[in-house]
Amino acid sequence: MNIVVCVKQIIDPEIPTEQFRLDPASKRQIRGGLSLVISAYDQNALEVALQLREKVGGKITALGLGEPEAQGAVKSAMGMGVDAGVLVSDPALAGSDSFGVAHVLARAIQKVGMPDLVLTGCVSGDTGNKMVGPLLAEELGLPCLTFVSRIEFKDERVVARRIVEDGYERVEGPLPLVASIISDDSNVPRYSKLKDIMAAARKTVPVLKAADLGVDMTRVGSAGRRLLLRDAIIPQRESRCELVPGDTPAEQGERLALRLRELKVL
């Protein structure tokens, strides 16, 4: 069973508000000295892949796309235990929309060899478009299961738990297949062992360019975008939180209720 997991490196989304800045030209977040992480749900996707390998064997490849430093995300995935890593990095791809990203990832997957299963996180922690999984399925001509948290194999088919509004569905589809992963208590990402992190750090991650992949250049980069990104505005929040006083927690609780009544909320 061979699995490709797409991993996106993003700026740590949990930074304090005052450290969030946008580049006026690209409308993207300015990194500055902020730390980089693997987007949260991609880590859950890695965990799902690792658990599947424990059960049925096979090879897991982590696939990254981004600036050269996105090697770090691929290496972190290797530190978690995946077998191989590949990064696609090319300045010509900067500014691509999700359609462009899915096109490039699909070409990269075809280049490394079609796996049985392609996993993505269900949403990225930065732009959060939730598009790449389903778009990747379209690019590869594969069926797709979105927002699934658990996956098992049964007779050449995938059976998965798909999270819906009021519970979950058990869904199935044929291999090969694309699945986007949401978190639950079964796929909490494991901690990497220090020796595995060290070993991964010493490995070199192959870097592929657009030309290596036969990417259709009309579909990528800022020029390939289907919609124009006109503006990005940081809304000014009125961050005035009225703290409820009180000598004891019990008094604070009582006063909170009375204050809400005063404000006619209760």
Added chain:
Amino acid sequence: MMVDVLVVLDAQGALPSRNALEVLGAAQRLADGSRGKVKAAVLGGPVEGLAAGLFEVGADQVLWLEDPLLVDPLPEAVVAALVGVVPQTSAHVILMADDSRGREVAPRLAHRLRAGLVTEVIGVSAEESSVRFRRQGYGGRCVFELEATQFPVVGTVKLRTMEPARQSPGKGKEEVRMSIGLDPLRVRTRVLGKVAEEVRGVRLENARVVVSGGRGLKGPEPFRGLEDLAQVLRGAVGATRAATDAGWVPLSWQVGQTGKSVSPELYIAVGISGAIQHLAGMSGSKTIVAINSDPDAPIFKVAHLGVVGDFRAVLPSFTATVKSLADR
């Protein structure tokens, strides 16, 4: 420009659902502002009375998409149906709810139509020769403005962020039955079974009051205290990703980017630090109350009222006082 909008809806009962009304609201404002038309494509066969309900809130035309595979359909079936229907409608913009199905249908449909796509739309307007969409990025830290100059373009509407459609009868009142004739072999995925969580009281996404718990609750037991409070307030209980990932409460309780989007009158965050993932699903709430022992928790940046303290000591007196106020 004149913008015709196609809204994709479920055939659920004779009245449009709240989700449907929010999508119709976006369509209505877009079409009315540009003298365009609103067409409603309903998945599944005709439903008695629903057409009248849709005409009341601005639909000019109702398209019944008839096929056995479109009854409680898989995303794949909806995509296959819409790929054939959209080109027949002259729609510039196709809107659907950003729910578990829409999240998959919209990208795949856009890909097959070679159309643009905006997910989690919170605002849309017609301009002179384009349509502008607004969506949040970076978990709500910023708002992106995206401009479509080529059509069609597909959008999913972020729930509980748009005003529902108002009563305003459509200009036409046409019903069209379309027999889709889907090839079952084109639908490669299958639902084997469904497990629905029991909903006690009001549904989370429709509640006027939401009491949510996070990592600070440190286990499933304290959620009982939240349930007591929610019951007194006739509200619902929510949770953060940390709490659902820990398995303390069902995933269907999650409020946030991957859970439910809510905008109640009152949101009470208990033991919630305020991760951006969570804020993305509740920051539109009218009044936000935070109870947290950490005075530096980011939740206090979005809260209107806050108590810095241990929820275990604060909550009982708060609940008791709320109850005595309610009984008065």
